[in-house]
Amino acid sequence: MAKVTVKLFGVYRMDTHLAKAEIEAQKLDELLEILHTQIEQKAKSEGTAAQIKDLSFKDATIFINGERCRKRRQKLGDGDEIWILSPASGG
């Protein structure tokens, strides 16, 4: 089991009101499941569940330790930092 830090950005952060979480998981897909449950519970208690799109994070842009990760089964290491982002544009 690896102890990792998850940081949410973009619309994921705005939807869930969650900036950071410390989670123990072996692989990325496990981590996202745990995060999903945590957020669902938090949202239920706050009454905000309906507003959150893509709680499974399957459409999220994910970075691990600053590298883009596309493998859902990616193994995690102690102290890893996971970023969850959404698409953006501007000027």
Next chain:
Amino acid sequence: MGFSINEEKCVGCGACAFTCMFKCIKPLNDDKSKYIIHTDHCMECAQCMDICPNSAIEPPEGWHRLKRVSIDPEKCNGCASCHFVCLARAPQGERGQVYEIVQEKCYHCGVCVTHCKQNAISAEYYD
């Protein structure tokens, strides 16, 4: 009477408030995400409805778009009230003499029609 904004359709773009020559459209709330028309000043000129990107503004029941206003030279006494009440100064003339509407200045709000004490200004409408 007066136009109204469908609150659900209003996207908060502020185009109506910018456009209204009679200053009767204001934000509904502090963050200006919705607007509301204060109907007592509304002259039903439809400029707000024409500039709304989401067709959120509706005319009152039975409203018809004004096509043209004209001054009856027989009835006009040259008092110039229409000239001064018109924001576009479309009625032009000399005091004491018959005034005429300069059509390309007129933006069809109908204020002059209701203000003329001689009932000298008539309005034509689209169907």
Next chain:
Amino acid sequence: MTDYQGYMGKVLFVDLSKQTYGEFPWTDKDRRRTLGGKVMAADILLHHITPEMKAFDEDNWLVITTGPLTGTGCPNTSRFNISTISPLTGILTSSNCGGDFGLALKRAGYDGAVITGKSETPVHLRITEKEVTFEDAGKLWGMTTGETQKNIHRTHGMLAIGPAGENKVLYACVFSGERTAGRGGVGAVFGDKKLKAVSAFGTKLPKIANREKLKELNVKWTKLLQTHPLTGRQLPRLGTAGLVSPMQAHSILATKNFSAGRYDDFEMISGEELAENHLVSNAACTTCVIRCARMCKVDDKVVKGPELETLGLLGANILNNDIEKIIRWNYEIDELGMDSISCAGSVAFAMELAEKGVHDFGVHFGETDNLSQMFRDIAYREGEGNYLADGSKRMSEQFGGEEYAIHAKGMELAAYEPRHAVGHGLGYATSNRGGCHLNAGYMVVVEGLGLEVDSLTPHGKAALAITFQNLMEAVSACGSCLFTSYAVLPGFLIDKPNMKATRAILTAFPYVGPVVNLLNHFTKIPQMNIPLVPHGYAVKYATGMRSTMASLLTWGTYGYNAERIANIILGQKADADKLPKRLTEELQDPNNPKTKVPLEQMKKVYYRARGWKKGIPTWHRLKSLGIDIDKSVYDEALARAWR
């Protein structure tokens, strides 16, 4: 006069020296060729400038233009353009603004205004349907942009400069409400002409060719913008500030004067931080359905908060992690009336020159307490601020450090570090007005931020850059906000970045360059409109003019080439499309040889695809586009560009 609807049919001409005004000749043939906005302005300036003309000459024109969609009820169409010879770069600048002045100008009955001459004393130009008056602006002179505007009444919209424009800071800007025509120093040209303010008032609205169809389109267009992942979710929730975090992730957040692409403290200056702890409410340009602006608190005032550029360039790029300071500085710079991008870029350069012991301007990386004073010194051209007021190019000419003076053609780069988005680097270098990220074609949106095309490969980037540059030029010419062009990128692709099909399409992207270049060259091919680009339909329904995707691409290509040849006539050299050596020769990541901008390689493909010979449109290309100039003028300019 015009046979088309949508336009008001008149362009104003004002002579500030003689205090006279009249009509500028502009025909339907000109409208068909240029549409409006910056393309119209480029055409007007191209046929006016001479090789010796400079920004502060009496006969340098300020050309202010709206688009045909402005005032017609289309969403996001308040945008107007100010073009002139830039005092910062010596070539044309076109500066876009979302404030109310464009709408107001049309209400007064004009599609645009061409201003020449110089006033002897400060003047406020008042434009109404009835007349144009030259009001004494002596009392306004010296006021900030906010104060100036508060003191002008009975208008629908206005333009104002602040102390920076009055003192001809080379990147001074012009304000309209809380929005700004920011880049290239248009405010300095206003200041040089002693034009303190322009205001417009009127009762007119443009007539519409097909009102029913346009209304129907606008409802669909509004829905498209409100449901698209970029324009409907990220921009309203986080503003452009929301870009800081993805830029960090993709290593394109310019840090310490572009010496790195990531900043350790990025979270403290992010859009999330801004939205959660400092946002009072959203704000919008009039007619905008996206509403991305951030209103923040400075002391007890609610003011317009920083955009991405200011957060990045006064944050990561100067190693400042205090977002409250950035919010305050943004307000101060706005009130002084200057471009926060060029200002911040000049400050970062000054900081590096000090760090390297070249010259100490009094500003240093990591120090923030004295920056408010430096911004004032810049605006009033006092002390060391006087050097910074001329921009990083001139500073490097005087003090050295050319390799890390981060500008292109004299205009400072935006906050995107291009060594991890090489197509964007190509865009910065080829952008007509200098280091602009939008004129560049905003390639970062496909190189990681919105879609994830391989950001380090040079393949296909020239083709994509040209398409986006042309399209965004046309969108701007309509009077539309450039953000409406992001809705062109299919939402379903952006929403599903991990899907196999998305990955396949995006992997193939760099290799479809040759196909895209066919479209870039034969702009008249797509003779239809597509729902993702409503602008084509909108122009048709609003004006009655024939308008398709082909028209948009043609207008855009015309504009890009017209500005380019105008710049060559003004003295731009053939090899001007450059980036500082830091970005083309130093690796951002020492372990990855791809992390620098392979500019020369991409330029070759770019020029070939544009029909240019090494940075200059060929005579044949100009003719094929219908750009009409004297052959002798062209030949002289060509000879000079090659010297």
